Amino acid sequence: MTNPVLMSAQVYAIGKNTFKEAVRSRVFYILLAFAICLLLFSYVLGFLAVGTIRKVVLDVGLSTISYFSAMTAIFVGIGLIYQEIEKKTIYNILSKPLPRSHFLVGRCLGLMSVLLVNLMAMMAVLSAVLVFVGGFTPRIFEAAFFIYLELMILTAVALFFSSITSPVVSALCTIAFYLIGHTSSALPDLLLPNITSDFGKRAILIIYHLLPDLNMLNINNLVAYNIPVAAGFTWRAVLYTGLMVSILLLAAGLAFKRRDLV
Amino acid sequence: MVAVVPLHQDMAAIYQTYPTEFRSYYIPSSGYMKLVSMGQEDFWADLIFIWSVQYFDRYGSSVRDEYLFHTFDVITDLDPRFYEAYIFGDLFLSLDKRWDLIYKLADKGLAKNPGNWLIAWDAGTYAFFQAKNYPMALKFFATALRRNPGNSMLKDLVANAYKYRGDYRVSLRYWERLKKEHENQDNDQSRFFVMAADRNIWDLTIKIDLRALKTSVFAFKRAKGRFPDSLRELLQAGFIEKLPRDPDGHSYAYDPKTGRVWSVTPYKFKGKYAEW
Numbered sequence: 001m002t003n004p005v006l007m008s009a010q011v012y013a014i015g016k017n018t019f020k021e022a023v024r025s026r027v028f029y030i031l032l033a034f035a036i037c038l039l040l041f042s043y044v045l046g047f048l049a050v051g052t053i054r055k056v057v058l059d060v061g062l063s064t065i066s067y068f069s070a071m072t073a074i075f076v077g078i079g080l081i082y083q084e085i086e087k088k089t090i091y092n093i094l095s096k097p098l099p100r101s102h103f104l105v106g107r108c109l110g111l112m113s114v115l116l117v118n119l120m121a122m123m124a125v126l127s128a129v130l131v132f133v134g135g136f137t138p139r140i141f142e143a144a145f146f147i148y149l150e151l152m153i154l155t156a157v158a159l160f161f162s163s164i165t166s167p168v169v170s171a172l173c174t175i176a177f178y179l180i181g182h183t184s185s186a187l188p189d190l191l192l193p194n195i196t197s198d199f200g201k202r203a204i205l206i207i208y209h210l211l212p213d214l215n216m217l218n219i220n221n222l223v224a225y226n227i228p229v230a231a232g233f234t235w236r237a238v239l240y241t242g243l244m245v246s247i248l249l250l251a252a253g254l255a256f257k258r259r260d261l262v
Numbered sequence: 263m264v265a266v267v268p269l270h271q272d273m274a275a276i277y278q279t280y281p282t283e284f285r286s287y288y289i290p291s292s293g294y295m296k297l298v299s300m301g302q303e304d305f306w307a308d309l310i311f312i313w314s315v316q317y318f319d320r321y322g323s324s325v326r327d328e329y330l331f332h333t334f335d336v337i338t339d340l341d342p343r344f345y346e347a348y349i350f351g352d353l354f355l356s357l358d359k360r361w362d363l364i365y366k367l368a369d370k371g372l373a374k375n376p377g378n379w380l381i382a383w384d385a386g387t388y389a390f391f392q393a394k395n396y397p398m399a400l401k402f403f404a405t406a407l408r409r410n411p412g413n414s415m416l417k418d419l420v421a422n423a424y425k426y427r428g429d430y431r432v433s434l435r436y437w438e439r440l441k442k443e444h445e446n447q448d449n450d451q452s453r454f455f456v457m458a459a460d461r462n463i464w465d466l467t468i469k470i471d472l473r474a475l476k477t478s479v480f481a482f483k484r485a486k487g488r489f490p491d492s493l494r495e496l497l498q499a500g501f502i503e504k505l506p507r508d509p510d511g512h513s514y515a516y517d518p519k520t521g522r523v524w525s526v527t528p529y530k531f532k533g534k535y536a537e538w
Contacts, residue, residue: 045312048315052346055344056308056312059304060308067300178300182301186296186297221303221304221343224304224343
């Protein structure tokens with residue numbers, strides 16, 4: 001039986017190391033720099049929109065944070081496992097009495113911490129711009145929470161693919177997941193009107209519910225118009241994220257356990 | 263490099279010969295935009311809106327309004343709550359007097375935003391003041407008032423729309439109610455509404471009376487084959503219940519030769535404001 005204290009210490013150590021490694025990554029800083037530039041540019045865009053400066057800064061700001069955080073999760077996440085294998089440092093780690101699953105969870109938590117810091121930095125810039133235009137609302141942190149839920153899922157997906165294949169294939173698969181996640185909600189609207197049979201309609205709905213729908217975790221529009229999130233939605237979103245992350249980590253753990261690292 | 267510059271000049275000269283109507287940017291359909299926006303529909307709605315504000319007059323005149331409407335249709339599909347898109351869309355379409363497209367965009371905005379009254383008010387002002395389509399103006403002002411029942415400005419507009427549409431009695435009721443709401447309040451806005459209500463009640467009372475008298479005079483003529491000798495003959499013959507007096511207490515004037523009825527008391531509204 002694994003000692004939970006020891007397990008926590010191992011996961012923490014891996015996570016801390018992952019955090020330090022990720023914040024030294026060039027990709028991380030390039031994406032963060034681009035995001036900050038775009039956040040500052042949103043102020044200029046707002047002036048071009050005639051009377052809707054607050055809304056434009058909010059929309060552009062939250063979208064920028066969402067897009068760039070997702071890119072960070074994907075491009076840092078795809079190399080999480082593969083780099084260790086490539087550099088052969090994984091042998092040193094796994095030669096210790098450390099289950100492979102703890103290593104995976106540690107890497108995952110480490111990247112999630114990096115993404116949290118990244119998100120906080122971008123939110124600080126967005127808050128400053130919103131204060132400057134007189135449109136600050138604390139609800140942007142509510143939007144940031146839901147963005148973070150999406151990032152957690154993307155991290156788990158990137159980790160899963162990183163544990164089974166090379167970075168190129170891993171990137172393509174993770175990006176495909178991201179695309180499917182943001183377009184699956186259009187499936188019922190596009191296909192259902194053209195299908196007459198009940199069986200066909202049910203099949204489309206089943207496929208839709210099986211596919212990830214990351215658009216559900218986007219509340220930017222609600223924040224922009226100060227509409228409250230429906231009662232009970234937040235805990236459902238957290239549960240959905242928790243289940244997705246658990247399933248993906250489990251699958252990654254099973255795949256990584258069987259993987260021959262030689 | 264020697265060949266590139268003259269080639270570029272030639273190509274630019276050829277480009278200038280293309281008809282301006284088609285030198286336009288194409289905004290994809292909203293279905294396509296929703297797919298490619300990756301869930302960030304608000305962001306793309308804002309970008310297209312910013313672009314449209316900067317370039318709305320770039321289109322050739324024969325295609326401008328259809329492209330403009332399509333642009334704002336896409337923006338409001340991506341972000342149905344984007345109130346400014348409806349307002350600016352209406353503004354740009356009004357420059358070419360495309361009232362039909364203004365009403366269409368406003369109807370869409372009202373359907374997607376059940377609580378919003380400003381979109382209805384905005385479309386109503388185009389219908390009333392520019393298109394002079396009073397039934398349409400009334401439709402929009404009445405919608406705005408239903409969504410914002412306490413707003414006196416909207417009551418004023420609805421009363422005016424009824425008046426210009428010819429529903430004098432309904433308009434009179436609105437003015438009387440508006441006056442009652444504001445007559446005991448001591449502020450500039452209330453004083454304005456009371457003054458406007460007084461003038462409208464005055465003129466509407468005269469118009470309602472004249473309409474009733476004219477109807478009775480011509481009913482008499484159809485029945486008897488001649489105009490009545492006086493308005494009193496209308497009363498005696500039972501074509502009218504009672505003879506009205508104008509707001510100043512005078513009797514209405516009548517010409518038995520032509521059947522014309524008019525008021526000796528002047529209207530409060532003069533000039534173009536009296537054209538209703």
